[in-house]
Amino acid sequence: MSEQAGVTIEDVRRVAELANLELTAEEEPRMQRDLNAILGHIAELNELDTKDVLPMAQVGEMLGGEAHTHGETLRKDVVAPSLDRAAVMAVAPETDGRFFKVPKVIER
Amino acid sequence: MPTISEGQEKDIKMDFTIDTVRAGVADGSATATAMAELHYSRIAADDGDKGKGINSFLALSKERALAQAAKIDALAAKGEELPALAGVPVGIKDVLTMKGSPATAGSLILKGYRPPYDATAVTKLESAGAVLLGKLNCDEFAMGSSNENSAYGPVLNPRALDRVPGGSSGGSAAAVAAGFAVATLGTDTGGSIRQPAAFCGVVGVLPTYGRVSRYGLIAFASSLDRVGPFTNNVKDAATVLQVLAGQDALDATSSDRPVGDYVGALEKPVEGLRIGVPAEYFGEGLDPEIRASIEKVLDGLKAEKCVIKPISLPHTKYAIPTYYVIATAEASSNLSRFDGVRFGLRSAEAKTLSEMYRKTRDEGFGPEVKRRILLGTYALSAGYYDAYYKKAQQVRALLTRDFLTAFNEVDVIVAPMTPTPAFKLGEKTDDPVAMYLADIYSVAASLAGICGVSVPCGATKDGLPIGVQVMGRHFDEATMLRVGLAVEKMQG
Numbered sequence: 001m002s003e004q005a006g007v008t009i010e011d012v013r014r015v016a017e018l019a020n021l022e023l024t025a026e027e028e029p030r031m032q033r034d035l036n037a038i039l040g041h042i043a044e045l046n047e048l049d050t051k052d053v054l055p056m057a058q059v060g061e062m063l064g065g066e067a068h069t070h071g072e073t074l075r076k077d078v079v080a081p082s083l084d085r086a087a088v089m090a091v092a093p094e095t096d097g098r099f100f101k102v103p104k105v106i107e108r
Numbered sequence: 109m110p111t112i113s114e115g116q117e118k119d120i121k122m123d124f125t126i127d128t129v130r131a132g133v134a135d136g137s138a139t140a141t142a143m144a145e146l147h148y149s150r151i152a153a154d155d156g157d158k159g160k161g162i163n164s165f166l167a168l169s170k171e172r173a174l175a176q177a178a179k180i181d182a183l184a185a186k187g188e189e190l191p192a193l194a195g196v197p198v199g200i201k202d203v204l205t206m207k208g209s210p211a212t213a214g215s216l217i218l219k220g221y222r223p224p225y226d227a228t229a230v231t232k233l234e235s236a237g238a239v240l241l242g243k244l245n246c247d248e249f250a251m252g253s254s255n256e257n258s259a260y261g262p263v264l265n266p267r268a269l270d271r272v273p274g275g276s277s278g279g280s281a282a283a284v285a286a287g288f289a290v291a292t293l294g295t296d297t298g299g300s301i302r303q304p305a306a307f308c309g310v311v312g313v314l315p316t317y318g319r320v321s322r323y324g325l326i327a328f329a330s331s332l333d334r335v336g337p338f339t340n341n342v343k344d345a346a347t348v349l350q351v352l353a354g355q356d357a358l359d360a361t362s363s364d365r366p367v368g369d370y371v372g373a374l375e376k377p378v379e380g381l382r383i384g385v386p387a388e389y390f391g392e393g394l395d396p397e398i399r400a401s402i403e404k405v406l407d408g409l410k411a412e413k414c415v416i417k418p419i420s421l422p423h424t425k426y427a428i429p430t431y432y433v434i435a436t437a438e439a440s441s442n443l444s445r446f447d448g449v450r451f452g453l454r455s456a457e458a459k460t461l462s463e464m465y466r467k468t469r470d471e472g473f474g475p476e477v478k479r480r481i482l483l484g485t486y487a488l489s490a491g492y493y494d495a496y497y498k499k500a501q502q503v504r505a506l507l508t509r510d511f512l513t514a515f516n517e518v519d520v521i522v523a524p525m526t527p528t529p530a531f532k533l534g535e536k537t538d539d540p541v542a543m544y545l546a547d548i549y550s551v552a553a554s555l556a557g558i559c560g561v562s563v564p565c566g567a568t569k570d571g572l573p574i575g576v577q578v579m580g581r582h583f584d585e586a587t588m589l590r591v592g593l594a595v596e597k598m599q600g
Contacts, residue, residue: 012482019440019485020447020462021478022470034479035486037541042429045499048506055501058331058361059317059557062508063582075357087224093454100449105461 133195140177140195168242194237217472227324245279271530274304299550306525306575317557318363321356329438346370373586384518388424433500440484529572
């Protein structure tokens with residue numbers, strides 16, 4: 001964040017690729033503009049010295065929860081029925097009843 | 109309990125409460141079935157284009173609702189003791205799953221998806237006798253402050269039809285305000301229950317993080333997402349929260365702390381409670397009519413012998429930037445599951461797997477969702493992680509400490525809920541930063557994990573509702589609701 005060069009069109013394309021998003025030619029400059037506006041606002045965080053502050057990932061950590069669980073409470077490790085496979089497969093776009101089917105993976 | 113006939117219904121808009129519904133069901137003067145049908149007729153009259161076009165419901169679940177209503181009526185006929193929400197018509201935000209009903213999350217990418225399971229909050233409501241009317245419109249994946257990001261059209265504010273209802277739970281707030289449901293469920297990640305409650309003039313509760321199970325909630329930002337109720341009054345909110353609260357083995361972040369007696373707590377006077385008033389919530393940008401309204405609330409609490417104490421939450425101004433790093437980073441991870449493989453939309457265009465992911469997500473996600481996924485992915489990407497994500501997590505700790513320190517000296521914190529009343533449709537849609545700033549008074553409580561409630565406290569001279577927020581300590585919803593009730597009583 002120290003270098004405020006800003007987000008370029010190339011950055012937008014690279015991040016879109018990482019996120020598996022396809023942007024249209026009209027969307028790219030708009031996203032660039034918006035990301036720069038939002039990141040400009042986010043840059044205000046640099047005003048704060050946080051050198052000695054532990055990052056907070058979960059609320060429970062701040063309430064004296066046990067450190068190794070991040071304040072979460074873990075359930076007992078026991079076998080229990082999960083959702084019925086047939087019910088799950090019934091709402092998928094394409095299946096053979098046992099597996100999800102997808103287009104071919106290897107491109108040539 | 110007023111009897112309900114069609115002629116009467118046209119003349120008076122009756123706002124039912126949980127108590128009046130239960131009493132009517134118990135003595136048979138208004139059965140659960142009649143109550144469900146009345147609310148469906150209100151929806152048919154004013155939710156669609158032929159009426160006011162509020163557009164709060166995305167799907168109705170009549171079969172399930174009427175079966176449940178018949179079950180409750182049979183219980184009542186036998187003279188058995190009725191559960192807490194017997195016959196109460198409720199609506200569910202479309203980011204929560206209801207077995208067999210659509211769950212679009214306001215997005216095209218989940219069009220046609222009917223989840224095969226109920227969210228824990230939904231199961232709990234139905235087990236307590238509630239009648240589930242259907243699913244409610246919201247901003248896509250709960251990302252928005254105006255409900256204008258829904259793929260299924262905006263929701264109108266029932267109190268002023270040219271205005272937004274707030275968001276993201278705009279449909280949930282509007283449905284209660286319009287009398288389509290007695291209570292609804294919403295979700296709140298950065299203000300999505302409390303801000304629309306303020307805009308629509310209803311009560312909205314953000315429970316403490318971990319108080320209500322998130323199982324069956326389509327995740328946006330898992331360390332921030334919470335489920336909570338909208339109602340017409342504080343007592344109803346306490347009643348619904350009582351049903352929702354508690355640990356759930358299906359949500360590892362749900363807390364095992366004992367659940368308070370929220371309804372019972374409302375009997376206690378507020379005398380002697382220490383009310384913190386944070387200077388940072390009364391700065392530049394606060395609408396003068398809202399300021400005056402909040403000051404009146406504080407005068408009222410003083411008259412009830414509360415102790416009013418000025419406090420400081422020094423990191424407040426960093427809440428919005430912190431929120432937009434953390435929430436978008438978590439969203440970029442959570443929303444990677446929408447890829448056309450297991451549920452919802454799959455692009456018909458794609459010939460290969462990677463093309464299918466990209467095209468499905470391109471066709472399925474709206475612009476705000478794409479914007480947030482990009483921002484979150486950027487913040488988490490190599491070279492930027494420490495500068496953005498870690499930094500934001502550190503500031504989140506500072507913001508949380510602000511509250512923990514303040515709560516050493518005060519019992520609750522009272523502040524305006526929103527800087528302005530409901531804005532006009534289309535007013536902020538071209539400026540994401542302006543839209544994000546609509547949540548300026550709500551996001552800090554979200555980041556800190558504390559509880560909060562928005563309570564109506566009057567209206568502007570143009571008749572737009574004003575909300576005041578009461579924030580409480582972690583897991584101290586009881587004290588927060590007591591103060592909320594005191595505020596409600598002042599309104600006369």
